[in-house]
Amino acid sequence: MPWLSIRRWRRRILLVGTALLAGFIAIVFAIGAEIVIDTHRSMMQVSPWLSLLIAPAGFAFLAWIAQRFFPGTQGSGIPQAIAASLVDDPRVRHKLLSLRLAIAKVVLTLGGLLAGGSVGREGPTVQVGASVMHMLAGRKTRWIASSRDLIVAGSGAGIAAAFNTPLGGIMFAIEEMCRHRPFRANSTTLIAVIFAGLMSLGVLGNYTYFGRTPSSLTWPAGLWPLLMCGAAGGVLGGLFSRLLIASSRGLPGSIGQFARVRPIAFAAACGLGTALVGLATGGLTYGTGYAESKAALEGVADLPAYFLIAKMLVIWLAFLSRIPAGIFAPALAVGAGLGADLALILPGEQSSTILVLGMVAFLAGMTQTPITSFVIVMEMTANHEMLLPLMATAVVAHGFSKSVAPIPLYHALSFAALRHAESQARDESPRPPPRAVAPER
Known part of the structure; x- marks a missing residue:
């Protein structure tokens, strides 16, 4: 059978x-x-x-x-x-x-x-x-x-x-x-x-990445936070995506030449910059940003106004150094920083709600994957009440991101990775032996 x-x-x-x-x-x-x-x-x-x-x-x-x-x-x-x-x-x-x-x-x-x-x-x-x-x-x-x-x-x-x-x-x-x-x-x-x-x-076990955040939006007043987070996250994520794509092709001027000629020393310089930013922020920018984002979502601690720019800077430094490094989780921390800054001018809503919207907006703007972004953030926060607001924020962010970054981040980087792998494969392919040439008489 x-x-x-x-x-x-x-x-x-x-x-x-x-x-x-x-x-x-x-x-x-x-x-x-x-x-x-x-x-x-x-x-x-x-x-x-x-x-x-x-x-x-x-x-x-x-x-x-x-x-x-x-x-x-x-x-x-x-x-x-x-x-x-x-x-x-x-x-x-x-x-x-x-x-x-x-x-x-x-x-x-x-x-x-x-x-x-x-x-x-x-x-x-x-x-x-x-x-x-x-x-x-x-x-x-x-x-x-x-x-x-x-x-x-x-x-x-x-x-x-x-x-x-x-x-x-x-x-x-x-x-x-x-x-x-x-x-x-x-x-x-x-x-x-x-x-x-x-x-x-x-x-x-059955855990949620950021715990459970029972936040929600009030309607119709919640429309303005949704639009603001979507627009800001889309533009900022799209610009950051363009920065990463341009940086992957090399930096201009003497700095770019130094990075090409002495890549190990340049990576050490990126590490030094990461350490200086970490010292200046009291250690907030080290690592993935998971602990800082979770504490802000739970109301245990607040993210300072400078966290957004500082976190983007250290992500960029790790990217420039060409060490094995993901940017998915740090991007969520940047989005939380964006939400924290927007919550300062939106006192009528819960700060945790604006943080969640900022996370999905920046992630959707940077990766240009709106459906993946709102589904992941919804599952990570175990908050199905925010499904429609997260979905709408992701769509708005995607629209603004496409206006400033026409090529999605990961696919632009994948073309460069493919060209490099093809070059390596050609270099290692066996070459035919040289043909024997009869001596001249």
Whole structure:
């Protein structure tokens, strides 16, 4: 009988096992991130001035390791997954996704957090999930799913396990990973996301990333905060996206030449800048920004007015240094800072409500994925009453972002990652031996 087919059940077991492995690595990554963030915080309690040594040395070491031994690990990880889904050459894909790169990505990103960099683990988790699922793309297992479907499924599983947002993982796979081609509704993505989420649920429990924030908007007065957050987040996110895209092509003038000629020294300079900003803000800008954002959402602490600009600056410095670093979670912290600033001129609404709107607005403006943004923020705050306001804010932010940044951030970066991987594959391809030339008589 068809349902007793050994081959079919072997296919399902392989797919489920790989999805569980991707979820397990994401969980280990999350636990490791908490440990190294606490370790860095303990070092800063001993002496805040230690950051002037730790950050430059850490950035320089990570940049050297990534450039020398793991050239596919620089940056977020989302552009690498997108680039791998756009190419058919397995040699090029291997330069972007592999188990070796996945393990290195985890270790190096944890090193960035230990050094105090404003980096996130969510983007790297996408590359990890895509790399793990791509292991099934060999000749003997190609009947499980196509390579593209496996990469898309692994990317969605990475988001689901990193944020504990299964719906957000599915929407990320559809909206971001399949931007240039139609999404084929199949069971591969659903199985990967579901079982990666179940692994997270089984180990970490049923938690929400930012806890539960029972905030809501009053109507019709709540229309103005929605429009203000959407417009401000869309413009600011779009401009920041353009800054990152332009920076990925190189800085102008003598600074850009210094970055090209001496990239390790330039990474150390970026680490020094990160340390100086951290000292100036009392340590608010170190790490992902998760703790600061959660405290502001819960009303335990307030975000100062300068947090928005300071956090964007340290994210930019980590991006310039070309260390393995995600920007997804730090972008949520920037959005929280935006909401905190807007709440100062909107005293009639709850500050936590404006913070949530600011988070979804900046994320949607920076990534230009409005559906993914409001679904992820809704799941992270466990607040379904804010569904329609979050949805409307994301749509408004997306519209304003498109007016200032016509090319989405991750896809602009993916084209550069693809060109670099293709260049590496060509350089390593075997060259034909030179033809023998008969000597002249």
